[in-house]
Amino acid sequence: MGLFRSDPVIPDPPNRSKREKCWESRDLFFSCLDRIDVVNPLDKKHDKIIAKECSKENKQYETDCVASWVKYFNQKRPFDIKKERMLKEAEEQNAEVIQMPGYRPGAIGK
Amino acid sequence: MIRTTNLLRLPQLGRLFAPTVLRNSRCLSHTFPRANELNEQVMKPKKPLSRIPVGGSESVREQTVKTGSTVEFSTGRALVLFLVVGAGLTYFFKQEKKRLEIQREAETNRGMGKPLIGGDFNLVDHNGNPFTQEKLKGKFSVLYFGFSHCPDICPDELDKLGLILENMKKNHGVTLQPIFITCDPARDSPEVLKEYLSEFHPDIIGLTGDYDEIKKCCKNFRVYFSTPRDLKPGQDYLVDHSIFFYLMDPEGEFIDVLGRQYDAEGAAEKIKQHISVYVPKDAREKQKQGWLGFLFK
Known part of the structure; x- marks a missing residue:
C-alpha cells in the first residue's frame, strides 16, 4: 500500500481483538449517546448535538469499526433500546420474565 | 281344628x-x-359337622389361615408395590414416547424422496481441497452459514459452536464435525477462512466456492442469501443471512435446525437427544416394514 497509489486494498476480516476493540468503542459512543438522550444516531436532527457532545467517541468508533459495521450498529440501536424499554415496562407491571432452561437469557426477539 | x-x-x-x-x-x-x-x-350352634375341620374349632381354623399363607400381603406392602410398579411403568412409557417423538420429528424433517433441506454441494475447504456431501458421511455434522466480516452475531454463534463442541466431547463422548459455509465467497477465500476460524475452534472446517455453488448450497439449505454478484475488491458491505445450526446425520442428511434461542448447553442437549435416538436409514426402512411399522408412521 503506497501513499500515492489508489489501489483498492482488500481489508482483512476483522479478527477477535479487532472485533472487541470495535465493540468497545461502539459501547463508549453509545453510552455517550445515552447521556444526551439520543436514541437514533442516524436521525439528522441529532447531528449537531452528537457533533458537539460525542465527536471524540464517534471518531474513535468510526476508526475502530468498518463503515458497514458502524451503519449496522447504528441502525440496530433504536431496536435494542425499544426492546429494553418494553422488558423494563413489563417488569414494572410485575410481569414475570421466565428464563427457560437451555435458552439464552432474553432469547426472544434478539 | x-x-x-x-x-x-x-x-x-x-x-x-x-x-x-x-x-x-x-x-x-x-x-x-x-x-x-x-x-x-x-338351633344356631348346631351347624353341620362337616364345616368344622376334624380336631379343631372354627376359631383355630381362622388362625391357621392367617399365619400359614406366604402369598398374602398387608395392604401397606401392596400399596408400595403398586406405586413402585406404576411409577416404573410411567417413567418407561414416558421415555419411550419422548424417544419416538424426537425420531418422528427427525423423520418429518427428512421428508420423502428428495430432501427438503440439504443435498449435494460442491465446495472447497479452507485448505483448498474439494468438499462435497460425501464428506458428511460417517459422522454427525453441524453446519453454519455466515461470513467473516459479520459484525456481531456470527462471532457470537461461532463461540457458542466452540462451547457446544467441547460440551459434546466432554459430556457425551461425541465428536461432531463442525462446518462453516461462507455466504460471501468474494471476500472469504480459503486462506481468509482458515485464519478467521482458527480463532474459534480448531475443528471447524471452513467452506467456500464460486458464487453459483455457494448460492445453490444456500438455496438447498433454505438460507436467505443476499450477496450481490458483482462486487469490487475492497468494497465494504454486509451480507444478510439466516442464523441456524443445521444438524446433519452420518448419512449426510438433514436432521434438525437449532435456532439462536438456545444457549450452548441447550443446543448440546438437543443434539444429544437427536443422536441418541438416531436410527440409520436401512434400519428405519426395516422398522417401517416390520409388523410394528404402524408405530413409526
Whole structure:
C-alpha cells in the first residue's frame, strides 16, 4: 500500500481483538449517546448535538469499526433500546420474565 | 281344628307355650312367631359337622389361615408395590414416547424422496481441497452459514459452536464435525477462512466456492442469501443471512435446525437427544416394514 497509489486494498476480516476493540468503542459512543438522550444516531436532527457532545467517541468508533459495521450498529440501536424499554415496562407491571432452561437469557426477539 | 293342627306342628319349645296359647286364643297369631324366633336362637350352634375341620374349632381354623399363607400381603406392602410398579411403568412409557417423538420429528424433517433441506454441494475447504456431501458421511455434522466480516452475531454463534463442541466431547463422548459455509465467497477465500476460524475452534472446517455453488448450497439449505454478484475488491458491505445450526446425520442428511434461542448447553442437549435416538436409514426402512411399522408412521 503506497501513499500515492489508489489501489483498492482488500481489508482483512476483522479478527477477535479487532472485533472487541470495535465493540468497545461502539459501547463508549453509545453510552455517550445515552447521556444526551439520543436514541437514533442516524436521525439528522441529532447531528449537531452528537457533533458537539460525542465527536471524540464517534471518531474513535468510526476508526475502530468498518463503515458497514458502524451503519449496522447504528441502525440496530433504536431496536435494542425499544426492546429494553418494553422488558423494563413489563417488569414494572410485575410481569414475570421466565428464563427457560437451555435458552439464552432474553432469547426472544434478539 | 286349625288351632290344634298348628299346635301339633310346633317343635318341643313351642309346646311349652301351648297351654298359654290355649288359654288365650286371641293372642295366638302373636305368640307363634315369638315361639319361632326362640326356636332359631336355640338351633344356631348346631351347624353341620362337616364345616368344622376334624380336631379343631372354627376359631383355630381362622388362625391357621392367617399365619400359614406366604402369598398374602398387608395392604401397606401392596400399596408400595403398586406405586413402585406404576411409577416404573410411567417413567418407561414416558421415555419411550419422548424417544419416538424426537425420531418422528427427525423423520418429518427428512421428508420423502428428495430432501427438503440439504443435498449435494460442491465446495472447497479452507485448505483448498474439494468438499462435497460425501464428506458428511460417517459422522454427525453441524453446519453454519455466515461470513467473516459479520459484525456481531456470527462471532457470537461461532463461540457458542466452540462451547457446544467441547460440551459434546466432554459430556457425551461425541465428536461432531463442525462446518462453516461462507455466504460471501468474494471476500472469504480459503486462506481468509482458515485464519478467521482458527480463532474459534480448531475443528471447524471452513467452506467456500464460486458464487453459483455457494448460492445453490444456500438455496438447498433454505438460507436467505443476499450477496450481490458483482462486487469490487475492497468494497465494504454486509451480507444478510439466516442464523441456524443445521444438524446433519452420518448419512449426510438433514436432521434438525437449532435456532439462536438456545444457549450452548441447550443446543448440546438437543443434539444429544437427536443422536441418541438416531436410527440409520436401512434400519428405519426395516422398522417401517416390520409388523410394528404402524408405530413409526
